[in-house]
Amino acid sequence: MKYNPQEIEVKWQQFWEENKFFHCGETSDKPKYYCLEMFPYPSGKIHMGHVRNYAIADVLAHFKRMQGYNVLHPIGWDAFGLPAENAAVKSGTHPATWTYANIADMREQLKRLGFSYDWRRELTTCAPEYYRWEQLFLIKFLEKGLLFRKKAFQNWCPTCNTVLANEQVEDGLCWRCESAVEQKELTQWFLRITDYADELLEDLDTLEGKWPERVITMQRNWIGKSVGAEIRFAVQDGTGTITVFTTRQDTIYGATFMSLAAAHPLLDELVSGAANEAELRAFIAALLNADKREYSPEPSEKRGMFTGRYCVNPFTGDPMPIWIADFVLWGYGTGAVMGVPAHDQRDFEFARKYSLPVRVVIRPDGMESLTPETMTAAVPEAGIMVNSGEFNGLHSEEGKLRIADYLEKNSLGKRTVTRRLRDWNVSRQRCWGTPIPAVYCDRCGIVPEKEENLPVTLPLDMPARPDGRSPLPDSPEFYRCACPRCGGEARRETDTLDTFVESSWYFARYTDPRNSAAAFDPDKVAYWMPVDHYIGGVEHAVMHLLYARFFFKALRDFGFIPKDRVPGEPFSKLLTQGMVLMGGRKMSKSKGNTVDPSEMIDKYGADTVRLFCLFAAPPERDFDWTESGIEGAFRFIGRLWRLAVGLAGSIPVVAACGAGPEHAVSPKARELRRKEHAVVKKAGEDIDVRFQFNTAIASVMELVNLMYLVKDDLADDEGGKIVLGSALFTVLTLLFPVTPHLCEELRLRLGSPFPLAESRRPVYSESALALDMMTIVVQVNGKLRGKIDVPTDEVEEVIKNAALADAGVRKHIGALAVKKVLYVPGRLVNVVAGRHAS
Numbered sequence: 001m002k003y004n005p006q007e008i009e010v011k012w013q014q015f016w017e018e019n020k021f022f023h024c025g026e027t028s029d030k031p032k033y034y035c036l037e038m039f040p041y042p043s044g045k046i047h048m049g050h051v052r053n054y055a056i057a058d059v060l061a062h063f064k065r066m067q068g069y070n071v072l073h074p075i076g077w078d079a080f081g082l083p084a085e086n087a088a089v090k091s092g093t094h095p096a097t098w099t100y101a102n103i104a105d106m107r108e109q110l111k112r113l114g115f116s117y118d119w120r121r122e123l124t125t126c127a128p129e130y131y132r133w134e135q136l137f138l139i140k141f142l143e144k145g146l147l148f149r150k151k152a153f154q155n156w157c158p159t160c161n162t163v164l165a166n167e168q169v170e171d172g173l174c175w176r177c178e179s180a181v182e183q184k185e186l187t188q189w190f191l192r193i194t195d196y197a198d199e200l201l202e203d204l205d206t207l208e209g210k211w212p213e214r215v216i217t218m219q220r221n222w223i224g225k226s227v228g229a230e231i232r233f234a235v236q237d238g239t240g241t242i243t244v245f246t247t248r249q250d251t252i253y254g255a256t257f258m259s260l261a262a263a264h265p266l267l268d269e270l271v272s273g274a275a276n277e278a279e280l281r282a283f284i285a286a287l288l289n290a291d292k293r294e295y296s297p298e299p300s301e302k303r304g305m306f307t308g309r310y311c312v313n314p315f316t317g318d319p320m321p322i323w324i325a326d327f328v329l330w331g332y333g334t335g336a337v338m339g340v341p342a343h344d345q346r347d348f349e350f351a352r353k354y355s356l357p358v359r360v361v362i363r364p365d366g367m368e369s370l371t372p373e374t375m376t377a378a379v380p381e382a383g384i385m386v387n388s389g390e391f392n393g394l395h396s397e398e399g400k401l402r403i404a405d406y407l408e409k410n411s412l413g414k415r416t417v418t419r420r421l422r423d424w425n426v427s428r429q430r431c432w433g434t435p436i437p438a439v440y441c442d443r444c445g446i447v448p449e450k451e452e453n454l455p456v457t458l459p460l461d462m463p464a465r466p467d468g469r470s471p472l473p474d475s476p477e478f479y480r481c482a483c484p485r486c487g488g489e490a491r492r493e494t495d496t497l498d499t500f501v502e503s504s505w506y507f508a509r510y511t512d513p514r515n516s517a518a519a520f521d522p523d524k525v526a527y528w529m530p531v532d533h534y535i536g537g538v539e540h541a542v543m544h545l546l547y548a549r550f551f552f553k554a555l556r557d558f559g560f561i562p563k564d565r566v567p568g569e570p571f572s573k574l575l576t577q578g579m580v581l582m583g584g585r586k587m588s589k590s591k592g593n594t595v596d597p598s599e600m601i602d603k604y605g606a607d608t609v610r611l612f613c614l615f616a617a618p619p620e621r622d623f624d625w626t627e628s629g630i631e632g633a634f635r636f637i638g639r640l641w642r643l644a645v646g647l648a649g650s651i652p653v654v655a656a657c658g659a660g661p662e663h664a665v666s667p668k669a670r671e672l673r674r675k676e677h678a679v680v681k682k683a684g685e686d687i688d689v690r691f692q693f694n695t696a697i698a699s700v701m702e703l704v705n706l707m708y709l710v711k712d713d714l715a716d717d718e719g720g721k722i723v724l725g726s727a728l729f730t731v732l733t734l735l736f737p738v739t740p741h742l743c744e745e746l747r748l749r750l751g752s753p754f755p756l757a758e759s760r761r762p763v764y765s766e767s768a769l770a771l772d773m774m775t776i777v778v779q780v781n782g783k784l785r786g787k788i789d790v791p792t793d794e795v796e797e798v799i800k801n802a803a804l805a806d807a808g809v810r811k812h813i814g815a816l817a818v819k820k821v822l823y824v825p826g827r828l829v830n831v832v833a834g835r836h837a838s
Helices: 005-018 048-066 082-091 095-112 128-144 193-207 213-223 249-254 267-271 277-290 345-354 396-409 522-528 543-557 597-604 606-615 627-647 667-688 693-714 718-735 740-749 796-805 807-813
Strands: 032-037 070-072 147-157 162-164 182-191 225-234 241-246 257-260 304-312 319-325 336-339 362-364 383-385 413-419 438-441 445-448 480-482 489-492 531-537 571-577 580-582 773-780 783-791 817-824 828-834
Touching: 005 095, 005 606, 005 740, 032 048, 032 522, 048 070, 048 531, 048 571, 048 580, 048 597, 048 606, 048 667, 082 095, 095 597, 128 147, 128 445, 128 543, 162 182, 182 277, 193 213, 193 225, 193 543, 213 543, 213 571, 225 249, 225 396, 241 249, 241 257, 241 336, 241 413, 249 362, 249 396, 257 304, 257 345, 267 277, 267 304, 277 304, 277 319, 304 345, 319 336, 319 345, 336 345, 383 396, 396 413, 543 571, 597 606, 597 627, 606 627, 606 693, 606 740, 627 693, 627 718, 627 740, 667 693, 667 718, 693 718, 718 740, 773 796, 773 807, 783 796, 783 807, 796 807, 796 817, 796 828, 807 828
Parallel strands: 032 070, 032 531, 257 319, 531 571, 773 828
Antiparallel strands: 147 162, 147 182, 225 241, 225 304, 225 413, 257 336, 304 319, 362 383, 438 445, 438 489, 480 489, 773 783, 817 828
């Protein structure tokens, strides 16, 4: 009978849902396993990247169920976001209309793929029943100062009309629309993630070996802990002070100029009244719009402008010119850098370009002398302090300690630790996001909304603005309110939250998604958390994963998550899958190189799509989508289908790995049984230990190939039929997590009444893996010189080579030349050796 995936897949999806095979709870006596993939944004259609991500997670979920775990495998929708607003502008509809329509379409697509979700736990982040709890968290954070407002220069996307966090600026461009990002001074809401910097950094150690090293390194670099000192420089002829942070306080005597970031707050005073004030302010404005580097490289050509003002080196008493420099970033350290050109390459290049003095204060170990005139590059190495007053002769490492002592003793500075991590800007000037539950009252100031008034909901009738700006500031029905404290007239906050906030705690809500009295029950979150395996793209290494780690720790500290019952990290293991490419490029609608999963399902079936996505490459690597690749997967499914349907009715129903040694009497039966158990072992290790799904599938394909070779020989023997049936049910059980519909259908056609969806994984036997061996006598010129053990089915050439490699045989051959090697099958090898021909 012909394989018809469209017919069988709908049938089995209904069967699994009706029998609630993938539902889970907290009362099971099985060990728990929480398997989660990063939930999708409802953009309208799922793409092949989604399919690969979810197929990987589905294999793990099925695998763990078959190992006897109580598995939580949920799905939901990261539903707030800018694309919905843009679509609303184009269509004249509300963002909610577009979002919920897309969710319905994508839900249908996911169900067609047969993923083993517990759909009862489906959640949508734009639903008030979800974000009301987020607003409660923020009220508590605001009360304790973890949520706060401040005025600062922010990354502004003029196309999206909103602020971006530092992590959302990639090479100076908006991460979403790729527009050039500008700097704009605004008062915004921030979460004080820097309070958790040390814990976020230290806890990365607990993830070693469980998370990809690349992700751990990226997070360590982003947090960027530096230990050093703050030093204060008085502005000459003024009342201001410039504070710098440095990890090289031992070089303070070599500081010859001061560099400030364009956004430094002291600059306005410093340039005011200067003869070239207009030129200076134009230069500052130009740098502000260029000063958006994070991971991107520094400019190769350093640019600067002298302010005409000086500050005083507190150790030498020398005046230092104050420059505005494009390589100094506001937001890292203090936005001011003391220029030490002799011992910092960046400062050296700047000093040479602008003819600033270079002063050597460290003589590196092993170097006799160092003079500024002969230097072609900075010398940053440690060494002996010179030209450094009372600190001359000290090693620079000791000098760091002594300089720090001097700073603190003389009130010139202090020891300090700084980090690259900045507080998280969560304000967004958009309408399709969680309303920030804060109210502005002329009498009371900023007041958090009352808990009993939650949720603060978005109006569902707000018109979209043609220019894309949020309509909330122009919607009095939204912003007019009573002050929660005094009852007087007040104005509601019209900024909404960064959508990364919703994805920073959704995994905890999945543990109790229908709770209307709390965000989640402490007992349920303690039962399920942490997530045992989290699957998603490496592009989220800094933003989502860092925010989620922070938010989870904050919820713990605020009592929402029981501290004594849940570990400090939300995700125990992390798997980052590669992208699905086409023609070597990332799939993109604008490039016209996308593949619609629904079309592939219509043509080949969901199981073929799943199989190809899992078989094409190891999960962490990118792979190219090819028509020949998916056709190859379809051919294999057809091959397995024909094998099973052809054997149906002629072989007994046998449990996977159910044939014993008493059934495997013939050599081919023993070979098939041995291969069956070897595949069970290899596929299990590939999935559970190495997460190499492609090699696990390849080993099952080898077993199918062997079955084709031996099936006719085993079909006439009762023991052989049992071995054949055992091997076939092992194939179906092993492949069920990959191609579940196909395997359930073939299981039923072979006569088994037991659903694979609730079956246990087969267990291999070490004794079944042992090869049948025989002992071969080895002679040299007719005399016994050794014995070797080889498999009974080993080929002649391998046996001869093994005989020649035997240590005893080599000893007796010595310098003789091997003339001939004779093999008597199953009995002996005779090596004929003699002297070399002269």
